[in-house]
Amino acid sequence: MSHEKLRTSRKWLFLSMGIYLVLFVVGLSFGASTLSIDRLIPVLFGQGTFKEEFILFSIRLPRILILTLAGAALAMAGAVLQSVTRNDLADPGIIGINSGAGVGITVFYLFAGSKIQHFNYVLPVIAFIGGLLTAICIYFFSFEKGKGIQPVKLVLIGVGFASALSGLMILMISSAERQDVAFISQWLAGSVWGTDWPFIVALFPWLMICIPIIYFKANVLNLLTLSEPTAIGLGVNINKERSILLVVAVALAAAAVSVTGRIGFIGLMGPHFAKRLVGPKHQSFLVITPFIGAILLVLADILAQIIFSSAAVPTGIVVAIIGAPYFLYLLRK
Template identity: 65%
Template sequence: MIPQELIKKQRIVMLVLIILVGITAVISAGIGFSTLSFERLLPTLFGYGTFKEEFVLFSIRLPRIIITFLAGMALALSGVILQGITRNDLADPGIIGINSGAGVAIALFFLFSPIDPGSFVYMLPIVAFSGALLTALLIYLLSYDRKVGLQPVRLVLVGIGFSMALSGLMILLISSAEREKVDFISKWLAGNIWGADWPFILALLPWLVILIPFTLYKANKLNLLGLSEPVAIGVGVAIEKERIILLLTAVALAASAVSVTGGIAFIGLMAPHIAKSLVGPRHQLFIPVALLIGGWLLLFADSVGRNVIEPNGIPAGVMVALIGAPYFMYLLMKK
């Protein structure tokens, strides 16, 4: 039974975060290379803007705001699951190589398929999922010991090794590719939000609509997996089965996000930690908070990054890394 005080605190925190997301979205919609004044936002949103204003808002700004928020939510939830099933506070889909696996799959598909990326937009999450799943399974197998089960520290170390190896493979792949394709993959590696259009939202949204409720349904299992293995087994949890199911969920969430945003790390590391510090460690309480924090972090990073240096700005992945890397070092020293 969750105390009413905690539920009330969670609701207040979520309300504050929703307001924060709204303010950031409004500022992001109004600033940029093509300025759209704030007093014209509402009229343009309801169809009373000029052709230029409607083009800037509906074709450029709004899709990008939505895609960054959704991708941030997906990465945050993936981090929640990975930290829960491994009992390791440093687990993150970007740090342990899952994003890199998805990136290599996308690069192979992009380099050796004659189809333009815009025409296979709905295939990208599936391609990314295939690469991320293969990487995750290899990391899981190499981190597993028959006597003691999954070893959380080894998982992070193996994952970092895979991430570096796959990054090297990515460089090898693009070294002999055409210049146009190299530019695309370079932007992907930097975490440049390249899929900022309505079809990419439709490609990402079904994964979230299915997997967010599923993860909330599994929240109590995640609570139990966070305990010691004898305790979890004692209360009837099929540990390996639940871990595999949840690992597949985490991989699908991360792959669907990075397939349209590029290689972005640290969102899945920071969002769960901040959420736990605000509302406590119960997954039922902190998952919704982590979703909002993850969405806001990526939206904020992209909004700042694309306006720092005109016209191209700084990729969102770089902005997130500037915040996340020191945080990762802090957690590493603390733990």
């Protein structure tokens, strides 16, 4: 990497970190109960009232951290999927992986019911199994021998799987109790339901394992974006590397949506914005991709609370309002 490109990458990295920190502080201050910015530091150091400490440590802080981890995970998952499939439209939500994870969560919820809060460590595993089975099916149907994965076919099959699996979730809860229907409906809308500290502890290890693997495989990802004959000629074991990276991407996406609900487009927008800022080389844009993912999801949550404060609009709906036009723009290109 040239000195100029390195300086540009560092500039955007520090800028994205700064924007995230601003949104982090703003997110701690906005909500149904007021907690002014000038009171944050005193409350953090134990100089607040019981109400202020409860709002900050039991409601706002865990929610912001969950949004941060989920946004980073979804953005990194999208970056990997776009490179592995050589399709700029690939996103865990668009191609059905999130819906596959949702089916797993739905089946588990119908058995666990209201006790699902006690299975915070199990939920990412259940979502991972559902997401991985879906990804294998999509991969199988979009693969052509001698040609590899067909990008357009992958999106079409993924959209079909996403619709079918969403319908399956609705079918499964059609005869369920009212509270069960409410939970699954909130999950489908991306309501960010798992905002307690145990869910942070459950989600954090998935990022700590998967994201370093992605960084380690950055050069392999560069080669996978080339044509298959070229990648093979450069010594890449395509099937092995694709399998590893696909599992990592599914693990990140499934772990994220297991606690946030079905949130799409973060995995689409995050990598694209990062590439526009620092270029398409994975060693460059993967560094800022998690921050951009976190920025997008935290910003969407803040907008949901400020603009739609009286309507209680789920964060996933706000993300869709932002992301759908961008998806159409990319599709047109």
